Every structure is written in structure tokens, then in C-alpha cells.
Amino acid sequence: MIEKIFTAMEHKTAIILGATGLTGSILLDKLLRDERYRKIKVFTRNHVAQKHEKIEEYLIDLFELHQFSELFQGDEVYCCIGTTQSKTPDREMYRKVDYCIPATAAKLARKNNINTFQVISAMGADEHSRIFYNRVKGEMEGAVMEQGILNTYILQPSLISGDREERRPFEFILKKIMSVGDHLLVGNLKKYRSIHPETIANAMIILANREYQSGRIQNDEIKKIADS
Numbered sequence: 001m002i003e004k005i006f007t008a009m010e011h012k013t014a015i016i017l018g019a020t021g022l023t024g025s026i027l028l029d030k031l032l033r034d035e036r037y038r039k040i041k042v043f044t045r046n047h048v049a050q051k052h053e054k055i056e057e058y059l060i061d062l063f064e065l066h067q068f069s070e071l072f073q074g075d076e077v078y079c080c081i082g083t084t085q086s087k088t089p090d091r092e093m094y095r096k097v098d099y100c101i102p103a104t105a106a107k108l109a110r111k112n113n114i115n116t117f118q119v120i121s122a123m124g125a126d127e128h129s130r131i132f133y134n135r136v137k138g139e140m141e142g143a144v145m146e147q148g149i150l151n152t153y154i155l156q157p158s159l160i161s162g163d164r165e166e167r168r169p170f171e172f173i174l175k176k177i178m179s180v181g182d183h184l185l186v187g188n189l190k191k192y193r194s195i196h197p198e199t200i201a202n203a204m205i206i207l208a209n210r211e212y213q214s215g216r217i218q219n220d221e222i223k224k225i226a227d228s
Contacts, residue, residue, distance in 0.1 A: 011038030014208075015072065015114075017062065017105055018080030019048050022160065023120060023197040027078055028055075030201055036209065041074055063096055065104045072108040076208050079105050079119040085133060098136050103143035106152075116151040118204050119144055123158045123192070123219055141216065151214055153207045158219040159194040195219055202226040 014031050018024035019042045031037050032052050041056045042048055043065065048057060060068060062081070079102045088094040102119050109117045119140070124131075127138035141154050203217075203226040217225070 012036055012076065013039040013041060013074035015041045015043065015074045015077045016080065017043055017065075017078070017101065018082065018120075019044055020046055021080055021082070023200050024078070024080035025049065026197050027080060027201040027204060030205060034205065039074075041071070043068070043072075062101050065101060065108065069108055069111060072105075073112055074114060076116040077105055077109045077114055077118065078204055078208075079117070082120060082122075091132065094132075095136055099140045099143065102140050106144040106147045106149065110147040110149055115149065116153075116208050117144065117147070117149045118153045118155065118207060120200065121154050121156050121216075123156045125156060149214075151208075151212075153204070153212070153214060154216045155200060155203065155222055156216055156218050157195045157200055157222060158192050160200070161194045161196050192219070195222060199223055199226045 014037055016024055016028055016031075019028045025048070028040060028042070028048060028050055031040050032050065032054050038054065039056055040052075040054050041058065043058050043060055043062065045059065045062060047059070048055065058068065058071060065072075081097060081101045083094060083097045085094060088097060106117055106119075108114075121137050121141055122134070124134045125137035125141055126134050127142055129135040129138060144154060145152060200222060203222045206212075206225050206228065207217075212225070
């Protein structure tokens with residue numbers, strides 16, 4: 001991978017959706033400490049925990065993101081939005097979160113000539129899947145890729161480890177199992193190992209600042225990029 005070229009004194013503006021979530025909050029912390037970034041625009045329903053002069057926070061209804069096109073200006077977009085079926089059992093609402101918000105963000109990025117767009121999807125995403133969760137993720141990926149943004153990176157992590165603020169009983173049990181069973185997944189099964197949110201955040205920042213082929217990036221590749 002080759003470092004992307006920027007002018008000597010150029011400091012970038014990043015946009016984050018989902019900055020109050022597990023991965024998004026870690027990503028925000030890292031971007032705040034990164035001297036390449038002078039401003040972090042956060043579009044969110046709730047205030048972020050961090051207080052910093054770099055942060056430009058917009059408290060909005062994310063379902064109305066399209067109304068804020070003039071504010072949606074920057075160099076890079078990081079979309080860390082996501083929910084679960086247990087947290088959002090209504091399928092229409094689930095689709096609005098996991099499909100509509102990322103798809104709208106990608107449209108705004110294209111409209112405003114933002115050349116780098118990253119979104120967290122999931123392993124198993126497939127627009128033809130019989131599983132609703134996987135199908136919505138797959139449809140979202142298609143909608144994002146359709147925009148033809150120059151540097152488009154769709155990250156497909158396996159189970160994301162780490163502690164969330166909200167309770168997710170099934171996910172908690174699965175994480176406990178994976179913490180023991182990860183080392184048993186070897187060879188072609190390594191790609192199914194759980195992944196830490198900091199690993200995802202590291203990979204996203206590296207992708208934004210180095211030349212890398214656009215497209216879908218699977219779990220094991222995310223780890224390799226983060227370690228590079």
C-alpha cells in the first residue's frame with residue numbers, strides 16, 4: 001500500500017455517522033489524536049462523550065440526513081451506523097437504520113464530491129440471502145457501491161468483540177463462546193474469528209490514508225490492514 005498524497009500543510013475533515021457506538025466512538029478518539037485531521041464532523045442523535053475543539057457536532061434526526069446536504073462537506077465519510085434485530089425488532093425501522101442511513105450518506109458524499117467513503121457492514125451480507133439481516137446488509141452494500149465513489153471501502157467484520165452500553169443478551173453469550181473458541185478457528189476458518197472494534201477503527205484510518213483497491217474487505221483482511 002502507498003501513502004495517499006496530500007499537500008504539506010493540508011489537514012483533512014472527516015465525517016462520522018455512528019460516533020456514539022462501540023466502533024464509532026473508538027474511531028472518533030483516534031481521529032482526534034491524528035494530526036492529519038483538523039476537523040471531525042459528527043452527525044448524531046445524541047451528544048458524543050468526547051469534548052474536543054476538533055469536533056463539530058450536529059444533533060439531527062439521521063433519518064432526515066438528506067436535508068443537511070450543505071453541512072455534509074468533508075474529505076472522508078466513516079459510516080459506523082448499525083442496529084440489531086433484538087434492539088430494533090420492527091423490520092421497517094431496522095431497514096431505515098441499516099440501509100437508508102448509509103445509502104443516503106453515500107448519495108450525499110457523491111453529490112458533494114467526497115472521494116472516500118467507508119461503511120461497516122457484516123460478514124455474510126448478501127442481497128439475495130433468505131436471512132433478513134444479511135439481505136438488508138447486502139442491499140445496503142449495493143446501494144453504496146452504486147454511487148461510484150472513487151475510494152469506497154465496505155468492511156465486513158465477523159462478530160465485533162468489546163463491551164457495549166446497551167444489553168444484547170444473545171450477542172453477549174456468543175462473545176463468551178467466541179472468546180474461548182477463536183483459537184480453534186484455523187486455516188480457512190480464521191476469517192470467522194471475532195474482531196475487536198479498535199482493529200476495525202485502525203483499518204479504516206489506514207484505508208483512508210493509503211492507496212488501496214476499493215471494494216468489500218472481509219474480516220481477516222481487515223485485521224491484516226490494521227496490522228500493516
